[in-house]
Amino acid sequence: MKAISTKEAPAAIGPYSQGIQAGGFVFLSGQIPLDPETGNIVPGGIDKQAERVMQNLRAVLKAAGCDFGDVVRTTIYLTDLANFAAVNEVYGKCFAGTPPARATVQVAALPKGAHVEIDAIAVISAT
Numbered sequence: 528m529k530a531i532s533t534k535e536a537p538a539a540i541g542p543y544s545q546g547i548q549a550g551g552f553v554f555l556s557g558q559i560p561l562d563p564e565t566g567n568i569v570p571g572g573i574d575k576q577a578e579r580v581m582q583n584l585r586a587v588l589k590a591a592g593c594d595f596g597d598v599v600r601t602t603i604y605l606t607d608l609a610n611f612a613a614v615n616e617v618y619g620k621c622f623a624g625t626p627p628a629r630a631t632v633q634v635a636a637l638p639k640g641a642h643v644e645i646d647a648i649a650v651i652s653a654t
Contacts, residue, residue, distance in 0.1 A: 528547060528548070528549045529547070529548040529549075530544040530545075530546070530547060530548075531544065531545055531546030531547065531548055531553060531555075531587060531590050531591045532544065532545050532546075532590065533545065533586050533587060533589070533590035534563065535563060535586035535589070535590070536558065536563055536583040536584075536586040536587050536590075537558070537559075537561035537562070537563045537566060537583060538563075538566070539556070540561075540638060540639075543556050544556065545587045545590075546587045546588075546590070546591055548591055548651065551650055551651050552648055552649065552650055552651065553588070553591040553593055553597075553648070553649045553650075553651060554648055555584060555587050555588065555646055555647040555648070555649070556587075556646060557602075557604065557644040557645060557646040558580050558583035558584050558587070558644065558645055558646070559580065559583075559637060559638055559639060559641035559643070559644045560575070560576035560577070560578075560579035560580050560583075560641055560642075560643065561579070561583070561639070561641075562579065563583070563586070568639055568640060568641055572613075573610040573613045573614060573642055573643065574613050574614075574616070574617055576641065576642055576643050577613065577614045577617035577618065577643050578617050580643055580644065580645050581617060581618065581621050581645070584645060584647055585621070588647075588649060591649065591651070592651065592652075593649045593650075593651065593652065595621045595622055595623075596622075596623070596624055597649040597650050597651070597652055598622070598627045598647050598648070598649045599627050599628065599648055599649065599650055600627050600628045600629070600647065600648040601618075601627050601628075601629045601630075601645055601646065601647045601648075602629070602630045602631070602632070602645065602646050602647075603618070603629065603630070603631040603632070603643065603644075603645050604631075604632055604633075604634045604637060604643065604644040604645070605631065605632070605633050605634070605642065605643055606633070606634060606635070606636060606637055606641075606642045606643075607633065607642065608631075608633045610642060610643065611631065614643055618645070627647070
């Protein structure tokens with residue numbers, strides 16, 4: 528087991544790793560729309576929050592030697608399912624090929640008042 532860490536994504540705000548490589552997989556912790564430089568939620572609406580979440584995930588994937596094409600499973604957590612379409616639009620732009628399996632759930636609240644959080648599982652490419 529190997530911890531994955533990068534300064535290009537927000538530091539963990541609790542006792543967890545940004546990602547863990549185990550076997551042939553990388554398990555990414557949920558990312559919320561924190562700016563890695565300030566530690567604050569990015570300003571703007573749900574689309575800006577979703578964009579920042581995907582940027583954070585991309586950074587952790589890169590640190591693990593992966594990209595969105597290696598992602599096989601995600602979970603999207605929303606504080607309001609009315610934001611589903613907006614988040615889906617941003618999310619979909621990151622997966623040019625076959626999109627991963629996914630679940631989307633509404634939750635009562637997310638850390639720091641975020642409106643979206645996404646976690647992921649990727650396979651390590653044999654290239």
